[in-house]
Amino acid sequence: MTDKITVALTGNPNVGKTSIFNAITGSKQHVGNWPGVTVERKIGKRVHNDIEMEIVDLPGTYSLTAYSLDEIIARDFIIEEKPDIVVQVIDATNLERNMYLTTQLMELGVKLIIALNMTDLALAKGDSIDSEKMQEFLEVPVISTIGSKGNGIEGLLDAVADELHKTRVTENIFTYDSDIETRGEELEKVLNNDPYFAHYPSRWFSMKLLEGDENILKKAKESESYPEIEKILNELDADSFEAKIADQRYKTIQTMLRQVCDINTEHLSGSDMVDRVVTNKALGIPIFLSLMWAAFEITFTFATPFMNIIDIFFGWFAETATNLITIPWLSSLVGEGMIAGVGSVLIFLPNILLLFFMLSLMEDSGYMARAAFIMDKIMSKIGLHGKSFIPLVMGFGCNVPAIMATRTIEDTRDRLITILITPFMSCGARLPVYVLLAGAFFGRDAGVVIFSLYALGILVAIVSAKLMRSTILRGEDAPFIMELPSYKIPTLKGSFIHMWERGKIYLKKAGSIILIGVVGVWLLASIPAPGSGGVFASEEVYGTTNSVIGVIGQIIEPLVAPLGFDWRIAVALLFGVVAKEIVVGSMGVLYGAGENEDTLSDILAAGAMTPLAGLGLMVFTLLYAPCFACIGVIKRETGSWKWTLFQLAYGTTLAWTFAFAVYQIGSRIGMLA
């Protein structure tokens, strides 16, 4: 008979928690979100000694206060879900700060096991740690591990199995000064007499009250004994207690560490030497830009052949299917709707996999924090964090993986703003639209026009970020308190797992939205307009004035007429939501390119559209609603249709306004007429 237990995995960020999680669970992982928020929740399974263990990877936190979403999630999980065992992964090269969290976990009264990770690196640094002595001191099992190599995992699981049947006795390993202890006991008495608090470890709860933890205070206020609690709290100097408690936790750790380990403080680490170059005043920025360029090139250049293969394959597949199916409407549905739809989901996969492979290398090596350190000054000017820079740059390649890359930004508001402005980074799919239109209308100046469009996108993103910061997403900038972890050699396995996870999430969560969008547009283009007498999905109907989409184009023509666009442009823009580059192809069909050997470019240059309207169209393409794939990931990453629709409405309104300004002001002053 097997037991089923829950094991929570916790620890500071950058301690190799993910590698321990991967080593325990292998490929049996499920990645989702914590309920109601977009913080990632990873769950894995492992059977060990006939015990079925469900491993829950909690967000990496330095502490268990309530000032960040990650901390609240980790804390609530431990308190509310009561996992059978809590494993804290500790970086053996950085014991003192890591054990601050240990003190809080012990106060919570959980069954704790410590995985002393990266012991190889501690040894190389010249530290010696007596894990047995540490175990004696803390009265919890301490297991040495090297997560990246999978060492010590069996021992860790054995310890979990052993610990399961032991009763936990120690809660008061960490004692504070007598003034704190006295107040703590007074509070504990009150808490123990009120059944409302039965759910919480009373010592932990009273210490949190003394620390002035707002989340805990709020919970206490709902109880009947709050007046008594308030009376005790009012008698003391809250600010000094807060600092004292933190201070004494660290003092206890120091006392213990003096007994259990010998840390080599003289050692100038490899990390320090690398940082002298990498974050150097003169070299830091050039190195950062070269690495960004390399990551960008690898992501988007290496992906191109794979994307071409996908493109060719789905083209062939759609054609074959169309030829095989004799019922015209069905053949069009399968070929132009479904197969093309699946193709437009998969086409982004090479980009996503490669970008996340690169990001994972940067993150696991420790460079990501340096990148944020270097770029923070610039990003803080628009109210964002240094970590927002990389997703925004990647947006120039493709907005889809770029938006997924915002996961590294901890502050929810910073992350939301970054997601909302990323679509203004002019992605690779918009370039063919610019090349065609700028080439047709501006000849030798095409380069300048295209460059200006990229610049306009950046400008709109900056102004939008500032605007959102001061209106709908107002508030204090999140404090910038960031660890610069020591450099590590990333493991290929870890990066591959990360890459594959991202790919899966994209396919599962964004894929369906993209597919529905593409098939939806196909339907609009195929359903004959009422009264037109056309045949569903026939060539005479598809995308013409005889189709619903054509009618919609004509209905909205008055709306876009002030921009110098006619119904054909309106329809092309509607198709463009499937994928931006389709704007060009649709215009080709609608303007009858190829019929008299005239290319679309010739037709446009010959006067089908004025150069001003052409410029407006480029601006519109840059700013309006992003493609379905992008909409899909915005929904997935914000977890909210409200914000997704906000982005669409905001972008489209801006697009209209800018294109209107270009056309109207341009024609008034007689430019490009």
Next chain:
Amino acid sequence: MLGIPTKLKRTKGNNMNEKTLDLIEPELSVKVLKVTGQKSSRKRILDMGLTPGTRVDVIRRAPLGDPVEFKLKGYNLSLRKREAETVLVEVVE
């Protein structure tokens, strides 16, 4: 918001060596005296180990001058000047 009380404290200090952390040049070492500032950032700064009495080495400023990198308790931490301004320190040799 954060600036005014901190600046007051800076001039009020009777100890000549008392300064806020953002004003310390790289390669100097300091001892933390007190963390002021808003509750949420103050708590985080304390949690990260900048408790009174802790020795902090100022390592370097970022290439653009802000944030600043520090070393304490054997690890490296970066703070924006805005946050460093809330940490009252005294220079040690």
